[in-house]
Amino acid sequence: MPSAQPPSPEASIAQNSPHVLLPFLQSQSQNALTRLYQRPSSCLSIFRLLAPLSKQLVMNLLWLDSPVLAGTMAAWVVLDGKKLYDEALNTLMRLHILQSSGAKLALNPTFKASMRQAITCSGTTGSFGVPAQRDDKRDAPSVETLDGYAVQRWETILHYMVSSGQGQYPTKPTQGVLYLLQRSGLMASYHGSTLQITSSGFQFLLYSPRDQLWDLLLQYLHMVEERQMDLVEVLSFFFMLSTMELGREYSTEPLSETQKAMLEDLRDYGLVWQRKASSKRFSPTRLATTLTSVSPSLPTAGGSRNPGSAPGASSVANSTGINTNDHGFIVLETNYRVYAYTDNPLQIAVLNLFITLKYRFPNLVVGMLTRESVRRALGNGISAEQISPETAA
Numbered sequence: 001m002p003s004a005q006p007p008s009p010e011a012s013i014a015q016n017s018p019h020v021l022l023p024f025l026q027s028q029s030q031n032a033l034t035r036l037y038q039r040p041s042s043c044l045s046i047f048r049l050l051a052p053l054s055k056q057l058v059m060n061l062l063w064l065d066s067p068v069l070a071g072t073m074a075a076w077v078v079l080d081g082k083k084l085y086d087e088a089l090n091t092l093m094r095l096h097i098l099q100s101s102g103a104k105l106a107l108n109p110t111f112k113a114s115m116r117q118a119i120t121c122s123g124t125t126g127s128f129g130v131p132a133q134r135d136d137k138r139d140a141p142s143v144e145t146l147d148g149y150a151v152q153r154w155e156t157i158l159h160y161m162v163s164s165g166q167g168q169y170p171t172k173p174t175q176g177v178l179y180l181l182q183r184s185g186l187m188a189s190y191h192g193s194t195l196q197i198t199s200s201g202f203q204f205l206l207y208s209p210r211d212q213l214w215d216l217l218l219q220y221l222h223m224v225e226e227r228q229m230d231l232v233e234v235l236s237f238f239f240m241l242s243t244m245e246l247g248r249e250y251s252t253e254p255l256s257e258t259q260k261a262m263l264e265d266l267r268d269y270g271l272v273w274q275r276k277a278s279s280k281r282f283s284p285t286r287l288a289t290t291l292t293s294v295s296p297s298l299p300t301a302g303g304s305r306n307p308g309s310a311p312g313a314s315s316v317a318n319s320t321g322i323n324t325n326d327h328g329f330i331v332l333e334t335n336y337r338v339y340a341y342t343d344n345p346l347q348i349a350v351l352n353l354f355i356t357l358k359y360r361f362p363n364l365v366v367g368m369l370t371r372e373s374v375r376r377a378l379g380n381g382i383s384a385e386q387i388s389p390e391t392a393a
Contacts, residue, residue, distance in 0.1 A: 018091070019049040020214050024221060026094040028231070033096045035232045037111040040118035041127040045239035046095070047115065048292040053081070054088040058097065058107065062115060067104035129240055132249040132281040141283050143247045146273055147299040150285035153270030154298065155346060158205065158212075161187060162349040164196040174268045184219040197353075202382045205350055209297040213287060216269070233258040241271065242291035244284045252280050336369040353377055354387050 025033065025046070036042045047058060060076070061068065077085040089105075092098035097111050107115075117123040141149075156171050161181065173181075178195060181187045186201035204212060217238065224231045237259040244250060252260060263282060266272040271288040274281070290297050330351075331339040338355050342348065343363050351357070354377035355367035377387060 018051065020211075020218060022049060022091070022095070024218060025235075026091075030096045032232055034108070034110050036235055037097075037108060037114055039127040039236050039239070040114040040123060040125065041129075041243045042236050042239040043111055043114040044118040045242050045292040046097075048242075050091070051088065053084050054091055057088055057092065058115070061098075061105070061107050062112060062119075064106075067101060067106035070100075070103050070105050073105055126254050127236075127240065129244050129250040130254045132251040135249075135281075138275075140247065140249045141273055143286075146247065146283060146285045149273050150270040150287045151298055153268065154209065154287065157181070157269075158346055159349065161197050161201055161205065162346065162353065164194065176265055177268050180216060180219060180223075183223065184216060197382075199383055202353065209287070210290070213269075213291070213297060220265070229261070230256070230258045234262065237262055238291060241266075241284045241288035242293070244289055246284065246286055246289045249281045249283050252282060332369070338367045338369055340365045340367070354382060 047055060050058070057073075074085070089098065093100065097108055099106055099108055114127075117125075118127075152171075157173050157177060160173050160178075164187070178187075181201075182189070182195060184200075185198060186204050187195040188198050189195050204215060207215065221231065221234065224234050233256050237255070252263070255263075263272055263274065264277065266288070267274060267277075269287070271285055273283045273285055286295075286299065287297050329341045329347075331341075333339075338351070340347070340351055341364055348357075348360075348365055351365065351367065354373055355369050356373045357365060357367040359366040374384075374387070378384070
């Protein structure tokens with residue numbers, strides 16, 4: 001067996017910063033996780049979320065038919081990697097992927113069998129979705145159509161948060177989305193007023209689309225019990241979507257009742273596209289197919305918008321423009337005049353939360369950071385610490 005070498009600095013960061021879903025999974029019972037591991041797509045998706053060293057340990061044990069002595073496994077690791085090795089073991093055990101029997105270690109038999117099926121493309125469980133039969137009357141939606149739909153749905157949510165429902169964006173999120181935003185603490189109603197963005201909501205706007213999406217999906221998972229939904233079915237559907245092919249249509253027939261009920265919510269979030277609510281087929285968007293991958297969750301900037309795509313489809317991978325390759329698009333002078341080189345409506349709306357806009361040109365907006373604009377931002381729950389990094393972008 002190959003020895004586990006100390007990881008690079010990048011891998012060390014990944015090891016110390018586990019995916020936000022892993023702590024949630026670790027809090028679930030062994031029975032629930034074992035049910036989840038019966039699906040190959042779930043095993044493959046969770047494997048993608050693991051740190052590099054955890055992945056290596058799983059792959060080293062996957063094709064062994066008998067348990068391995070703990071001392072033998074420890075010998076795979078050099079002295080400098082001992083701490084990371086112990087953390088990896090702890091993570092795998094808390095996920096019930098790794099089981100300990102006396103002085104021996106082995107993979108969970110259910111996880112091992114499903115992971116083998118995922119890698120070898122064997123089995124007939126339909127865990128990765130069942131493609132719909134070809135419709136001779138209608139073509140499947142193109143990737144450009146799906147991207148435009150996903151961006152339009154996602155930016156509807158973000159625009160509503162930025163404007164606190166007072167903006168001129170043509171569409172409004174559904175009541176289900178608004179309830180989720182309120183339960184997440186991203187928006188709040190004070191003394192019966194309309195929903196307004198909170199400090200947490202402003203911080204949410206600075207995240208990447210993937211982090212934003214998982215932030216909402218985690219809250220969705222916490223609401224499963226009160227909605228009397230099966231948590232394992234919900235998780236398995238998320239993982240199934242993350243392994244599907246972008247631009248392909250899938251049948252709703254094999255889905256459970258819980259998963260069919262989820263389709264309405266996922267349409268509202270832009271994860272799933274359907275011609276109509278009663279359709280027997282659906283297509284996952286890029287938001288869904290990249291849930292557990294490192295690919296961009298939204299289409300990257302590529303110049304003009306594709307013909308026929310929804311408004312906003314030309315947006316960059318991070319719709320807010322924060323933490324993107326546009327880093328440095330804001331210039332702040334010593335007289336507090338702000339120059340922002342952008343024509344993205346959402347970026348401009350975020351800036352308008354804490355500056356007073358003066359001029360707007362095709363690729364430039366000019367504003368002032370004033371006492372009144374800062375007071376307005378503070379009154380909306382935006383902290384000074386959040387404004388400082390934004391203007392330093």
